[in-house]
Amino acid sequence: MYIFSYSYFVARSSSQTTLDSLDWGHLSEDGERAVDERIAVLEFELRKARETIQGLRTNLTQATESKASSFEKQEADKTAMVAALSSIRPHEKRTLNFLINEYLVTNSYKLTAITFSDENDDQDFEGLG
Structure with missing residues (x-):
């Protein structure tokens, strides 16, 4: 069985990074930057979705108006046909x-x-x- 001395562990850990020497500010800035980037991406996607919805609303309005005018034209044609048939x-x-x-x-x-x-x-x- 080997017995390790305490000095071996101390000497080795002094060359390693300890928790006290970690730069936590650097890690939190990266996290904040990642959150900011994610927010920017989501805002862009939201803006694009709103533009798509507005475009679809415009298309629907145009289709509805053209359908209504087409229906009105058909009704006018029917009225004209009835008038022609009555004569x-x-x-x-x-x-x-x-x-x-x-x-x-x-x-x-x-x-x-x-x-x-x-x-x-x-x-x-x-x-x-």
């Missing part, structure tokens, strides 16, 4: 009704064709063909 001549109406009924029968929409002919009871679809 249709009787023989044009009979011709259109006949063509629609023929289309329904030809494409196997028999129930729809029967309903259509019932709703237009002032016209005989059997005798025109």
Whole structure:
């Protein structure tokens, strides 16, 4: 069994860094710098996220406005079509009704064709063909 002398340990530890000689200020500055850098990165990411959200809001607003104007245009077109159909001549109406009924029968929409002919009871679809 070996017995080590105390002087061996003391001599060796004097050449090593002790806790008293550590520069704690240097370590805390590195920690603060790392925190500051992390804060700067997070602030940048937050700013970019806000810009993205603002861009998406703008796109959504534009899409909604264009959809609304498109819907309004379709409604105006429907109104114009109804106005045009209300000024249709009787023989044009009979011709259109006949063509629609023929289309329904030809494409196997028999129930729809029967309903259509019932709703237009002032016209005989059997005798025109």
